[in-house]
Amino acid sequence: MAVVTELGYLGLGVSNMAAWREYAAQVLGLQVFDEGETDRFYMRMDYQHHRYIVHNSGTDDLDYLGWRVAGPEEFDEMKRQLEAAGVEFRQCDAAECQERRVLDLIKFLDPGGNPTEIYHGPLIDYHKPFHPGRGMHGRFVTGEEGLGHLILRQTDVQKAYRFYTDVFGMRGSIEYHLQVPQAPGVIAKPVFMHCNGRDHTVAFVGGPAPKRINHLKFEVDNIDDVGLTHDIVRDRKLPVHLGLGKHSNDHMLTFYHVNPSGWLVEVGGVGRKATHQSEYYEYDMWGHDNEEPGYGLDLRLRYDWSKK
Ligand SMILES: [Fe+2]
Structure with missing residues (x-):
């Protein structure tokens, strides 16, 4: 059986590109760059070309997820597993693979309707050391x-x-x-x-x-x-x-x-x-006390030591 090995990249849709560029670099320490496109920029956290593509799609949500498999054999096996499970997927062409900087790519929806991609062979830019957007004491764990x-x-x-x-x-x-x-x-x-x-x-x-x-x-x-x-x-x-x-x-x-x-x-x-x-x-x-309610994790996470 082929297995996914890592969550390798995400597509994020945003409405305020300028705010995200500044936030990503100055708050999170991500490396922010673009390649001349006006509808997107990239966020990097290690040697991989990018871990995030930030799209000017206005969704302010996750636009897609990219799951990695080890190589071409596992990629083909994963397609057979999707077929056996009755999941309809679309084989992407060379232009779509280049857009994601991967060797091969399919796209489909997961059971929750989340746009999901399987790929192998991400572009790794070992010639470009990760350069954080602001000073960091250490590194991101990837x-x-x-x-x-x-x-x-x-x-x-x-x-x-x-x-x-x-x-x-x-x-x-x-x-x-x-x-x-x-x-x-x-x-x-x-x-x-x-x-x-x-x-x-x-x-x-x-x-x-x-x-x-x-x-x-x-x-x-x-x-x-x-x-x-x-x-x-x-x-x-x-x-x-x-x-x-x-x-x-x-x-x-x-x-x-x-x-x-x-x-x-x-x-x-x-x-x-x-x-x-x-x-x-x-x-x-x-x-993990709930300070500002209303963001989906309004749960009691901390034990209440005032109780007997
Ligand atoms: Fe978490």
Whole structure:
């Protein structure tokens, strides 16, 4: 069976290109560049040509996701797996492969209707060292673990779980049973999936959501970059949805703030890798208090020590 090896690139649609360029470089530290096109720019976080294409599409949402397979044989095998699962895909031509800077490419929709791409052979620019948009103490964690993780909208979480396990070869399970303060008695049971050493690459929460993406995680390898980004976000008075805290699943020190498109970015790091065995939690280790409600993660994550 062919398996996806990493979440390799994302297409983001935005309405304010100038705000995103400035935010990406000065708040997140990404390398921002374009190649003369007026309808898009690129964001880079390692040697790969780009990890993000930011389109002037006005959607202020995730426009597409790119999942990598190891090579041409796995690419063909993945097409057979999609056919066997009854998923209609489109083989892309040379121009579309060049647009993504990959050797081969197909496009289709995942069970939640999210535009999804499978590719092999990304362009790696080893002659161009990564140059962050602002000073960084360390680096972004990518490599074989891909660009990070995201929560992706799904209308049927069980159907999505089956697709990402049976067709993509990912593993995962429910990892939290969380109280929903606005709906006493309701327990949210998000599902987390991994395909490499990263604790999770995609997660599904279920329920109605205004956007395909809830949040995108940028992992750094130096705790001081979490602190630096936190200072910059606080100085700019960007809304912080979840304050500093440490997740029980990936053990990373993180916080969540709102980007210029109105959805969340999580910056954090220095945690643990995928355990490859299922376990679940009722609380985070500490923190992640809900500061600014209304961005899709209004959940009780921290244990209440005032309770007996
Ligand atoms: Fe996250």
